Amino acid sequence: MGAAMSASLSEPPPETPPVSLPEAAGFPRSLSKSLEDILTYADGRDVTLANIVEVLQGRGFNLLILLITIPFCQPVPLPGLSTPFGLVLLLFGVRIALGKEPRLPRRLLDYRVPHATLAKLVNAALVVARRLERLTKPRLVFFHTWRAFEIASGLAIAINAFLFMLPLPIPFSNGLPALSMLLITLGRMEGDGYAIVLGYIVTILTLAYFALIGWGGTEGLQWLFK
Secondary structure, three states: HHHHHHHOOOOOOOOOOOOHHHHOOEEEEEEEHHHHHHHHHOOOOOOOHHHHHHHOOOOHHHHHHHHHHHHHHOOOOOOOOHHHHHHHHHHHHHHHHHHOOOOHHHHHHOOEHHHHHHHHHHHHHHHHHHHHHOOOEEOOOOHHOOOOHOOOOOOOOHHHHHHHHHHOOOOOHHHHHHHHHHHHHHHHHHOHHHHHHHHHHHHHHHHHHHHHHHHHHHHHHHOOOO
């Protein structure tokens, strides 16, 4: 089995070993177990996004969305990380809306994530993932199976990703879009329509929040230059 998984990797860098985790073929794994496998595989090394997707076999790109968004679900923005990760999420959202599997260009798949950053993301994600596993279950599954809702989910992820990319040092400017994308993706993974609907609601609140920021900035400039 280890040899088969080794062959499935897309020519990883020499310093990065092939995927050989026994758990990597054991789909479906729990969300938290999948995240733990990433750190087990990295073993202190920097890894590429392609490596991470391989470790997350069977759930790859959806779990990658969760891995990216969970640490940002907090009031304080994380500077320097939201823009590159937001681009990844934007591409995912567009492809989901078009009815295609999420994927990334080879140039982005070859992007190397420093181990310190990876460990920070995964450990933060694990705290939330263990709680989410107890809350989600298949409900209102048509929100995931009907094409109209898949288009809506993809567009919602893309819109939130664009807002997520904006380098705004304002509380919740990362947290609200990240929470929206997390809920929608989790609902799609687990067939939980409740989570998807809640993600749509948070998307509306996110748009209202950013509109309020824009209005406040415009009013402030007009007052400043009177």
